[in-house]
Amino acid sequence: MAAQTLAEAAVNEGNYAVAFPFFGAERRGAPVLAFTRIDSKKIFSKTQVYNPDCVVVLDDSLLDTIDVVSGLKPEGIAVINSKERPEDIDLGKIINTATVNAISIALEILKAPITNTAILGAFAKATGVVKIESLEESIKRKFGEKLGEKTGERNALAARTAYEKTIIGKSRGIKKLEARKQWLPTYQEMPVGGSLIEGKTDAGLIGPGSFIENKVSGWATYRPLRDREKCVMCLLCWFYCPEGTIHRISNRGDLMTNYDYCKGCGVCANECPVDAIKMVRARV
Amino acid sequence: MKKVITGDHAVAIGAKLCRVEVVPAYPITPQTLIIEHIADFVNDGELDAKFLTMESEHSVMSAAAAASAAGARVFTATSSQGLAFMHEMLYATAPLRLPIVMPDASRTLGGPPGIWCEYNDSMGARDSGWLQLYVEDNQEALDMVIQSFRIAEDKRVLLPVMPCLDGFVLTHTVEPVDVPQQEEIDSFLPPYEPDIILDTARPAMIGTFMPPEYIMEMRRQTAGAVESSKEVIQEINSKFAKKFGRDYGGLIDTYRMDDAEIALITMGTVTSTSREVVDELRQKGEKVGLIKLRFFRPFPSRELKKAVSKLSALGVFDRSISYHGGGQVYNEVRSALFGMTIPVINHLAGLGGRDVTKEQIMKMFELTRKAAKGEKVNEINWHDTRGETV
Amino acid sequence: MITIKELPDENLFTAGHTACPGCGVAMSIRNAIRVLGKDTAVYVPASCGVVFGTTFPYGAWKVPFFHTAFENTGACLTGMQAAFEKKGKKVTVVGFAGDGGTYDIGLQSMSGAAERNDDVLYICLDNEAYMNTGIQRSGGTPFGAWTTTTPVGKHIQGNRRFKKNLGDIVVAHEIPYYATLSIGQPLDFIRKVEKAKNIRGFRFLHMFTPCIPGWKMDPARTVEVTKRAVESGMWTLYEVENGEKRITYKPGKMKSVKDYLMMQGRFRHMSDEDINALQMWVCKKWNLHYKEKGSPDICEIAPPEEHHAVTEEHREMHGP
CATH class of the missing domain: 3.40.50.920 (Rossmann fold)
Known part of the structure; x- marks a missing residue:
């Protein structure tokens, strides 16, 4: 939605723009990828963008696992939703960086952790590719059409607020991010028919049960905290958890939550009969 | 042993000789005689197979796919509209490398509706990854069911095979056919022993959702299997000719x-x-x-x-x-x-x-x-x- | 009967799968497979379950998994079971199909397997719309509900047909076991899965599985909403064993359907007239299931609770 809104704003300024998502297999809350190309003339290229002028990161927890600036042009800029200042963010290289605390803006204005409109304001400030007024206009129309005028206006305000609060600077470049390993077999190495049994590759497990390789904590806005004193070990949270990330430690008569696989749905807290579980912000 | 039989009967006998294990079936003219003969074999105790009376051809090929993925030797037969109805499943079975054998009684695919011989039914399946062959008499129909299983189950191939026989011109025409002895076929066609199957002792995932970074390789692999089937077809033709004295020339x-x-x-x-x-x-x-x-x-x-x-x-x-x-x-x-x-x-x-x-x-x-x-x-x-x- | 405490620790549907937070389907699959155990082979037709359960080369299932198409769950179960039987293997063959894959496109294939009384377990995960393709109406969508193909327009608001009575269709096949389940009633859920596992022939488990984005609701309330569905009569917990129907959970006084509707954004547009029409439908269903033979119709409804309206913020949070 952010990529499309940006494209519309650019077009309204007389440019040509193309916006498209990469359709992944993951469901709501999972990291997603979207691209926008803006030019003064018609854009024919229909491929994904590999060397962008600007990378927009809506969730700074991704910075721990993904080298978000690996393809960014040297003179380009990274726009990041973060409470940190640019110089406190380590992107593995020193590069133009803009930051804004979009999540707190969103929570304040929209009462929900939806950062896609706020971050557009930061983009406008950081790049100057579109005017903030054009963005406000296309946000109002696009969100207003679907969700009502008031919602449109509030989202536009979120963008404007973010625009004003954006800090531009340079990132730090200390950490070394290793590219996430991926098993990419040749066609000769592909299992016949794509049928897999349990296996291990240089990039980790494959086959039945291998989704355990997929840490989904990045999806979570909240996470559960259990009060051991209050807990009566009824096991309802263990039963209901759709992720299976609450484990029984039978010999200790205890439970343990592996936050690597918690998406923060809050079912455990909602269903706990003795209110022993509280949902707290996963990242502040 | 010489028998004067229809093409459909010859095909059914071929399947029986191959000791097929699961036969999902659905009637359609002019294939119906094939599954009727198989039903007779099963009910008379001549063939120890699971004969499944499905409710459509789509379900026939679905059950065939599942049974094959679970490790069974699977046979069925179809024709025309039936082949069209299971079209989706043809595309599912070949890349999954399930060596099902399914004769097609060649019949015009309507409209306008008709029941007589034309190849527009099987031609529509030419890009599915199924191997396709066309026979000229009832002897070849029987022999090619047997060869088809050997080709299909060869580790270099592992693809489903569709022997096509002309509707009515063969399916309902009797001519003399030399029926091989069961022992001869048993020594020609070994039991089907696939590597990866649906097995609770060693769970596999077959037919997983596949993103673009893998599908090109899958397609290339299937294309390679179709290519290498050429050499296998020639090889099996020679072996069959040597054993049974009938040389069809291969490709x-x-x-x-x-x-x-x-x-x-x-x-x-x-x-x-x-x-x-x-x-x-x-x-x-x-x-x-x-x-x-x-x-x-x-x-x-x-x-x-x-x-x-x-x-x-x-x-x-x-x-x-x-x-x-x-x-x-x-x-x-x-x-x-x-x-x-x-x-x-x-x-x-x-x-x-x-x-x-x-x-x-x-x-x-x-x-x-x-x-x-x-x-x-x-x-x-x-x-x-x-x-x-x- | 197994209690929650006696359920095994082993996770046969592992963490790291990619279902939405609070997914009712993931919850139901995980617990069904907990009870069914490792001597199980599953078929999943085209659905969220395929996508979040397996994405090459990864998979959450630790039991044999098969998938080919959308409309063929019944047939694939038949084929798989036949192969196992021929090979002399004892395996519980289970299908996990959605409502679209069962009520609509997969009905014929399901009916075939049911009519043949094939020895398989068919599980319908009913989230009342085509959720994998992005929330389109199915035969299982309730009256009034918004979906992307029953939008809330100026002239027509939401789905105009009542939910198809799949239970009676399935039961009419005279199968050994049909049961409705809800994850909100864990003991009833576990007991029915265990029972279905041990019966031979065609068994059908009909699970009520909330979809967070499709129902436009708070992910934390997945379980709560199923409980409200049962208390209001929108979902009924019963089983039919060899033709004998038995209510397995009877709620107290019927709760207003409004209590259930107001938890979900998909119903928030409903007019009083539409809510009333749905309430009448529920009353009819309630009488059908809960009324004692010979006694007069009961349609006493507890007054709606003071519910919090679904706010603008809520809509934003849960998307268009």
């Missing part, structure tokens, strides 16, 4: 081609009739020959190129049309012979089950001869079609 068969100046490429039962036409023309001193296209998938481009290398013109018979002008076989042949300069013309005949007579075949040779002489001939020739002149 293609040729008849009186040694000094032929012109030739026809034919499929199915028209090949059989054409053999007599070739003999008659030869008696008149005409140097004509015949190439029988046995396998349409894999397409034997190299073998055809070699077979036609000394010809001065080639006629290609098609029993279906691709609505771009000519038939599908013509298309493929032209593409295979790219770079060769001899005239190649297309003969469309027998669509919708119209009888393909000797006169028509004579005409095909006559037109091909004209082309060889450099006379003006239509590229696409509709035989025995009112309003068309050939």
Whole structure:
């Protein structure tokens, strides 16, 4: 939605723009990828963008696992939703960086952790590719059409607020991010028919049960905290958890939550009969 | 043991000899006799198989896929609209490398509705990854069910195979068939022992959702399997010939081609009739020959190129049309012979089950001869079609 | 009967799968497979379950998994079971199909397997719309509900047909076991899965599985909403064993359907007239299931609770 809104704003300024998502297999809350190309003339290229002028990161927890600036042009800029200042963010290289605390803006204005409109304001400030007024206009129309005028206006305000609060600077470049390993077999190495049994590759497990390789904590806005004193070990949270990330430690008569696989749905807290579980912000 | 039986009966006996384990079935003319015979075998205790009366062809191929993935040797048969109805599942089974064998009783795919022989049913499945072959008599129908399982289950192939037999012309026609002994087949066709199956002792995931970073390799792998089936087909043909004394030539068969100046490429039962036409023309001193296209998938481009290398013109018979002008076989042949300069013309005949007579075949040779002489001939020739002149 | 405490620790549907937070389907699959155990092979037709359960080369299932298409769950179960039986293997063959894959496109295939009384367990995960393709109406969508193909327009608001009575269709096949389940009633859920596992022939478990984005609701309330569905009569917990129907949980006084509707954004546009029409439908269903033979119709409804309206913020949070 952010990529499309940006494209519309650019077009309204007389440019040509193309916006498209990469359709992944993951469901709501999972990291997603979207691209926008803006030019003064018609854009024919229909491929994904590999060397962008600007990378927009809506969730700074991704910075721990993904080298978000690996393809960014040297003179380009990274726009990041973060409470940190640019110089406190380590992107593995020193590069133009803009930051804004979009999540707190969103929570304040929209009462929900939806950062896609706020971050557009930061983009406008950081790049100057579109005017903030054009963005406000296309946000109002696009969100207003679907969700009502008031919602449109509030989202536009979120963008404007973010625009004003954006800090531009340079990132730090200390950490070394290793590219996430991926098993990419040749066609000769592909299992016949794509049928897999349990296996291990240089990039980790494959086959039945291998989704355990997929840490989904990045999806979570909240996470559960259990009060051991209050807990009566009824096991309802263990039963209901759709992720299976609450484990029984039978010999200790205890439970343990592996936050690597918690998406923060809050079912455990909602269903706990003795209110022993509280949902707290996963990242502040 | 000689038996005088229909093509459908021969096919059913072939399946029984292969000791098929699961047979999902659904009736459709002119295939129905096949599954009826199998049902008899099962209910009489002659065949120890699970015979499943499904409620549609789509479900037939779905059950076949699942049973095959669970490690069973699976057989079924279909025709025309039934093949079209299971089309989706043809595309599911081949890349999953499930070696199902399913004869197709060739029948026109409506509309307009009809029940007689035409190849537009199986031609629609040519890009699914299934291997396809066409037989000319009931003996070949039986023998090719047996060979099909060996080809399909060969580790270099692992693809489903569709032997096609002409609706009514073979399915409901009796002729003498030499039925092999069970022991002979048991020693020719080993039990099916796949590597990865649905097994609770060693769980596998088969048919997972697959993102773009893997599908190109999957397609390439399937293409490679189709390619390597060529060598397997020739190899199994030789082994079968050695054991049973019947040599079908493998990918293609040729008849009186040694000094032929012109030739026809034919499929199915028209090949059989054409053999007599070739003999008659030869008696008149005409140097004509015949190439029988046995396998349409894999397409034997190299073998055809070699077979036609000394010809001065080639006629290609098609029993279906691709609505771009000519038939599908013509298309493929032209593409295979790219770079060769001899005239190649297309003969469309027998669509919708119209009888393909000797006169028509004579005409095909006559037109091909004209082309060889450099006379003006239509590229696409509709035989025995009112309003068309050939 | 197994209690929650006695359920095994082993996770046969592992963490790291990619279902939405609070997914009712993931919850139901995980617990069904907990009870069914490792001697199980599953078929999943085209659905969220395929996508979040397996994405090459990864998979959450630790039991044999098969998938080919959308409309063929019944047939694939039949084929798989036949192969196992031929090979002399004892395996519980289970299908996990959605409502679209069962009520609509897969009905014929399901009916075939049911009519043949094939020895398989068919599980319908009913989230009342085509959720994998992005929330389109199915035969299982309730009256009034918004979906992308039953939008809330100026002239027509939401789905105009009542939810198809799949239970009676399935039961009409005279199968050994049909049961409705809800994850909100854990003991009833576990007991029915265990029972279905041990019966031979065609068994059908009909699970009520909330979809967070499709129902436009707070992910934390997945379980709560199923409880409200049962208390209001929108979902009924019963089983039919060899033709004998038995209510397995009878709620107290019927709760207003409004209590259930107001938890979900998909119903928030409903007019009083539409809510009333749905309430009448529920009353009819309630009488059908809960009324004692010979006694007069009961349609006493507890007054709606003071519910919090679904706010603008809520809509934003849960998307268009």
